[in-house]
Amino acid sequence: xxxxxxxxxxxxxxxxxxxxxxxxxxxxxxxxxxxxxxxxxxxxxxxxxxxxxxxxxxxxxxxxxxxxxxxxxxxxxxxxxxxxxxxxxxxxxxxxxxxxxxxxxxxxxxxxxxxxxxxxxxxxxxxxxxxxxxxxxxxxxxxxxxxxxxxxxxxxxxxxxxxxxxxxxxxxxxxxxxxxxxxxxxxxxxxxxxxxxxxxxxxxxxxxxxxxxxxxxxxxxxxxxxxxxxxxxxxxxxxxxxxxxxxxxxxxxxxxxxxxxxxxxxxxxx
Numbered sequence: 001x002x003x004x005x006x007x008x009x010x011x012x013x014x015x016x017x018x019x020x021x022x023x024x025x026x027x028x029x030x031x032x033x034x035x036x037x038x039x040x041x042x043x044x045x046x047x048x049x050x051x052x053x054x055x056x057x058x059x060x061x062x063x064x065x066x067x068x069x070x071x072x073x074x075x076x077x078x079x080x081x082x083x084x085x086x087x088x089x090x091x092x093x094x095x096x097x098x099x100x101x102x103x104x105x106x107x108x109x110x111x112x113x114x115x116x117x118x119x120x121x122x123x124x125x126x127x128x129x130x131x132x133x134x135x136x137x138x139x140x141x142x143x144x145x146x147x148x149x150x151x152x153x154x155x156x157x158x159x160x161x162x163x164x165x166x167x168x169x170x171x172x173x174x175x176x177x178x179x180x181x182x183x184x185x186x187x188x189x190x191x192x193x194x195x196x197x198x199x200x201x202x203x204x205x206x207x208x209x210x211x212x213x214x215x216x217x218x219x220x221x222x223x224x225x226x227x228x229x230x231x232x233x234x235x236x237x238x239x240x241x242x243x244x245x246x247x248x249x250x251x252x253x254x255x256x257x258x259x260x261x262x263x264x265x266x267x268x269x270x
Contacts, residue, residue, distance in 0.1 A: 004068035006075065009040070010055035011047060018043055020059075020075040022068035028056055112156040112269050114254070116238060116245040119163045120146075128197040129163055129225055135186050135194060136219060138172070140243040141212035142204060149243035150178040150213040158220075158268045160247070160257055162239055167228035171221040171261055173268065178213040181205050186216070220268060221261040229260040 007028040009019035019040045021028065032054065035041050047054050060071050117138060120127050132138055138161065140150040153159070153174045161170040182205040184191040191214060192202045204210035223229070231237040236252035238245075247254055258265055 002062045002064055002067075004063040004065050005058045005061040006063065006068050006071045007056060007058045008075070009044075010057065011043065012052045012055050013047065013050070015055075017079060020072055020079065022063075022065075022072040028058065112154060112158070114247045114265055114269055115153070115157055115159040116240065116242075116247055116250075116253075117159040117161050118241065118243050119161055119169070120243060121163060126198060126200050126203070129161075129169060131196050131198055131201070132161070132217075133170075133219070133222055135191065135196075137184070137186065137191065137214050137216050139181065139201065139212045139214045141181075142210055144209050146243050147178075147209065147211070147213050150215060152244055153178060153215050156269075158265060159217075159244075160265075161222075162231065163225055163228055166225050167230040168257060168260070169223055169225060169228045170219060171257065171263060171265070171268075172217040172219045174215050175218055176216040178215050180208065181212040181214050184214045184216070221263055229257070 003024045004022055005024065005028070006020065006022045008017050009021075009031065010017050019031070021031070031040060032044060035045070044054055059075070060068070063071065118140075119129050119132070119138070120140060121129060126142070127139060138150075138159070140146045155174050155176060157174040159172055159174065160168055161172065163169045181191060181202060186194060192205065201212055203212070205212070231239045233239070235256065237256050238247065238250045238253040254265055257263075
């Protein structure tokens with residue numbers, strides 16, 4: 001039945017809203033007569049000492065209980081640290097944490113994904129899998145197409161690393177957005193100053209279009225190249241020549257990787 005409403009308590013001294021609630025019948029009035037030591041009660045007492053009464057107004061009416069709970073929680077969230085409400089509300093787990101509007105958050109401003117990543121080794125050994133293992137990064141570049149693929153990664157994304165001619169060799173989580181390799185440091189040292197097996201990874205490092213672009217990563221599972229998990233198309237295991245590709249719509253591949261690497265990929269995506 002639609003017998004619930006959402007109400008607000010307003011301080012008549014400055015017209016600040018300081019408490020939101022939901023209820024039915026006379027629920028909105030009872031707070032004036034209860035002294036439970038809460039911030040709400042203290043403020044009501046201060047108001048009464050001046051011979052005033054809190055202004056009580058119904059904001060929304062003719063609601064179901066679930067509608068009232070959601071509206072109450074929305075208002076509590078909006079008031080933030082200024083509210084005298086003790087609890088954050090019934091649906092508080094679905095709301096953005098306070099004091100985070102300065103940053104983009106996964107689950108609110110974007111959704112992390114599960115991706116295929118092609119290591120992209122070639123005969124010139126421009127990229128070497130062991131460098132990625134030793135220094136916890138992945139890369140791609142030497143052209144706008146490959147640069148843009150790396151720029152598509154978002155911190156928190158989970159990826160599966162594929163090494164052509166071998167198979168799947170790792171699963172990791174993106175820690176940083178892609179940067180030109182000259183701007184990347186690992187452990188306080190410029191990546192290009194580290195002992196890399198690849199001697200050409202720094203090619204075109206000053207060119208925004210042709211530079212190698214690097215994401216720092218957290219490795220969740222890895223294997224040496226000689227223990228790679230083979231990707232057989234006959235078994236429905238996905239591969240592509242692209243640097244990055246979504247694994248949405250690839251249930252057989254996800255099932256295969258979960259089994260081979262002994263990991264639940266669905267739980268790794270924040």
